[in-house]
Amino acid sequence: MDRRISRRHFIDGVAVAAAGAALGPRHAVPPAAGQAAAPGRAASPGRAVPHALPHAGHVPSARHAASRARRPSRARNLQGDTPDAVGVPHALRDGRFWERAGAPRPTGETYDLVVVGAGISGVTAAYAWAERDRGARVLVLDNYDDIGGHARRNEFRPAGRSGPLVGHGGARSLYAPSAWSPEGRGLLASLGVEVRGRRPDLYRSLGMREGVFCDRETFSADRLVVPDGPARRWVAELPVAARAREDLIRLLEDPPDWFPGLTDARKKEVLAGLTYTGFLREVCRAHPDVIAFCRTMPSAAWGYGADALGALDAWAESGPHAYPGFAGLRLDRSRPSPYNAARVARRWAAEDGDVPCFPEGNQALVRMMVARLVPGFAGSAAVEDITTTWFDYGALDRPANRVRFRLSSPVVLVRNDGPAETASSATVGYYDGGRVRTVRAGAVVMACWNMVIPYLLEDLPAEQKEAMRQAVKMPLVHATAQLRGWRAFREAGVHRVRFTGAYWVTAELAPPVSAGAYRCPSHPDEPIAVHLLHTPARRGLAPREAAVAGRRELLRTPYAPLEFGVREQLTRLLGPFGFDPARDIEGLTINRWGHGYAPEYVRPWDAFHPGGPFPAELARRRFGRVAIANSDSVPGADVDSAVRAAYRAVDELAPLSGPLGAA
Incomplete structure (x- = not known):
């Protein structure tokens, strides 16, 4: 350390x-x-x-x-x-x-x-x-x-690898490229970039999943949980109050219709006036531990947490990253609501999500x-x-x-x-x-x-x-650590982890993408890049105000605590699986972006x-x-x-x- x-x-x-x-x-x-x-x-x-x-x-x-x-x-x-x-x-x-x-x-x-x-x-x-x-x-x-x-491109020269190890320094992938504008599709075509069929599944083939690390900043103890399979099984492992477990299982498996008697359009209008945290707290009456567990769910994609994400945009997320609590509303998913953010609406027309190329x-x-x-x-x-x-x-x-x-x-x-x-x-x-x-x-x-x-x-x-x-752009900090190997991730059974309240909100192995003569690491004993993300936006504020406050704090933060935080947080996550930061972290690049994501117009913050x-x-x-x-x-x-x-x-x-x- x-x-x-x-x-x-x-x-x-x-x-x-x-x-x-x-x-x-x-x-x-x-x-x-x-x-x-x-x-x-x-x-x-x-x-x-x-x-x-x-x-x-x-x-x-x-x-x-x-x-x-x-x-x-x-x-x-x-x-x-x-x-x-x-x-x-x-x-x-x-x-x-x-x-x-x-x-x-x-x-x-x-x-x-x-x-x-x-x-x-x-x-x-x-x-x-x-x-x-x-x-x-x-x-x-x-x-x-x-x-x-x-x-940005981050590059390392690990021992034992014939060429450089390359990683991204901020902009990772193409978002829903099948629904891009004619200009965007034309640019990809002129460059010869083909996005169809890119479905990296190396980690899943090794039995590795996405996990959640319930950190001691949020709960009573550090604990890694893999939300896979029946909710009752993995929710039982969470270090939360007994009532919180009951509430979360209910929200995941059998939530009621919170707005009985309202039309589909009216339900969506009500959701458009709430943040996701507000929905959990004021509508679902969820235990505070449930709110804390969900707090960072949107952070990597939006640059801010559930206290700023609109409830209607949270509802629109389906699949493995779905937000708990909406199923009982039985809302029409055939098309987006006019109140959804533009990027959310685009997903309805897309055949894909994030595509790392x-x-x-x-x-x-x-x-x-x-x-x-x-x-x-x-x-x-x-x-x-x-x-x-x-x-x-x-x-x-x-x-x-x-x-x-x-x-x-x-x-x-x-x-x-x-x-x-x-x-x-x-x-x-x-x-x-x-x-x-x-x-x-x-x-x-x-x-x-x-x-x-x-x-x-x-x-x-x-x-x-x-x-x-x-x-006002959302600030971001992106860290790329070069590891001598990723066996600890393999032993933990995860390739991406969301933290509920620690400084870095996500840690994930580099997407298993090869390009031409470049071959991605495919064996746990090969050097690899791991990417960590911090979203400085201050909690409890509207996105623009949260961005300004977070950026001020970020620009006062020296490099040393950022470096130490990477070492300390990876150790807490992977230490039980044989990870040693002094031995396993061989390189580190911090990409600090005080002006990162361009925020879209979203409800409930943008009344227009x-x-x-x-x-x-x-x-x-x-x-x-x-x-x-x-x-x-x-x-x-x-x-x-x-x-x-x-x-x-x-x-x-x-x-x-x-x-x-x-x-």
């Missing part, structure tokens, strides 16, 4: 483990000059990524050049919203940035399109624009040191798009190679590229050049680590967090700014749902040469939402192609 992770250093007062070769995420590098590129070729341990060339028109600061040239987050295992990534946005928010930034300095660069944000929506916008105009010059700017937003999660989609846009970025852009091929981040910002990506370059200003109604160009400024640089654009897609846009686009109408401030008007409709209005993307503008916390937003923004700007587009 107390084994040190080596080479610690500090960034803005936050302790960050810099880990040795086994711990640090690595990215493969391209072959030497004259050497053939081969998919799956691994990086040599001492090999360096070629330095990025300077931007045309200016000389970047030494600090900024170094940050762009290195492999993303290679030297540290705190990723995501690090102080380096969020320092400038926070200074803008607090009104401190321009006090010391100095006057912006033009680079002399001109682009047909500038995209603010290199997440899935931003990269899709660049990809869609390039599809329309193969000769267009496009610049994508981002404050992070990697592409993909919170679709790549070991690295959804960043594979981003890398495939970038590989098609930037010559020399990857050894292969093919779906079967993208997990194992080499990547050269030094190729992203070469002056010869038609499409360029400039990382660690937070945007600090966007403005139309003249009145929005008549402007023929726009100016975009970014901070390069030394001063503010500006470029000129024929069009701009804002694919960043919508709530930050009012600080960048200052002449935006006041009512549009206010609408944008409603897009489903009739409108919706804040996002006002927030995403084009403003002169500037269009608004990002999943916030839908809103929806999934890839299809981000993709739809990107294509809509490009469609809005395409008719404005003018002198810059022809230049």
Whole structure:
């Protein structure tokens, strides 16, 4: 438990483990000059990524050049919203940035399109624009040191494995892809991604199930329970009061009709006015231990707990993750209620749920798009190679590229050049680590967090700014621990566990997904990645208020307690089955996302749902040469939402192609 992770250093007062070769995420590098590129070729341990060339028109600061040239987050295992990534946005928010930034300095660069944000929506916008105009010059700017937003790739080099062990760092899977929009399905088709037939069942074939860990933070003792089979059998194992067992069995096996005499539509309307916790407490009169047992059921999917999840959306969940208490209502399931959240309603038209397609999660989609846009970025852009091929981040910002990506370059200003109604160009400024640089654009897609846009686009109408401030993302912390083996999980009979009240709400083995030459671990003695999720949203508040409160606390939390929490919680779960953290945890990466899921409009919190008007409709209005993307503008916390937003923004700007587009 107390084994040190080596080479610690500090960034803005936050302790960050810099880990040795086994711990640090690595990215493969391209072959030497004259050497053939081969998919799956691994990086040599001492090999360096070629330095990025300077931007045309200016000389970047030494600090900024170094940050762009290195492999993303290679030297540290705190990723995501690090102080380096969020320092400038926070200074803008607090009104401190321009006090010391100095006057912006033009680079002399001109682009047909500038995209603010290199997440899935931003990269899709660049990809869609390039599809329309193969000769267009496009610049994508981002404050992070990697592409993909919170679709991150975590990589480890465990001993005894021939290649890297790859895991996701936030965005894990594709949600209900069979019900995606034409734009989303078209993007998958253009990348060659096939989602049908992907049903990983390795763990189930080994008799491993999903479990619930009743932790001592919630109950009197720690106890692992597997809710499989008759409820009476496994409920008897819970460390809860006797009446709570009776209540839970009743809610699972034979709940009454809580609203006798009401029509189906009226029952759903009543549920729309309740949270799931409120339903259990006020309608079912369930024992407090039942409420505590169910508290974290929605946390992984929604970013908040049962005290904020709408009861109607809880009812809509069927199958193995069904919420107790609704069966007696006998509600019509042939179609969703108008009051259901959009993502819940989409499931009715879908043939699938969450579909993991790549070991690295959804960043594979981003890398495939970038590989098609930037010559020399990857050894292969093919779906079967993208997990194992080499990547050269030094190729992203070469002056010869038609499409360029400039990382660690937070945007600090966007403005139309003249009145929005008549402007023929726009100016975009970014901070390069030394001063503010500006470029000129024929069009701009804002694919960043919508709530930050009012600080960048200052002449935006006041009512549009206010609408944008409603897009408050749910914070998340995603930990990926590399284990020397997973026999303890096998002995426990679980591959995924929900905790009822501990810091990390879930712990699950990496989805058993292989891709091309990459093979997922299939034997319990092989190294594997285990993913843990923490949802900081504070209990007892509406989702947006809960997100703000949780984010503030999260950004004050140093790395050390996060690391210790992973070790301590896995030990409590797996210690009885032979797990030793000092021996079995060989690597750790923490991905901290203060701005994670884009929250959808949900009852009972959004009274305007489903009739409108919706804040996002006002927030995403084009403003002169500037269009608004990002999943916030839908809103929806999934890839299809981000993709739809990107294509809509490009469609809005395409008719404005003018002198810059022809230049």
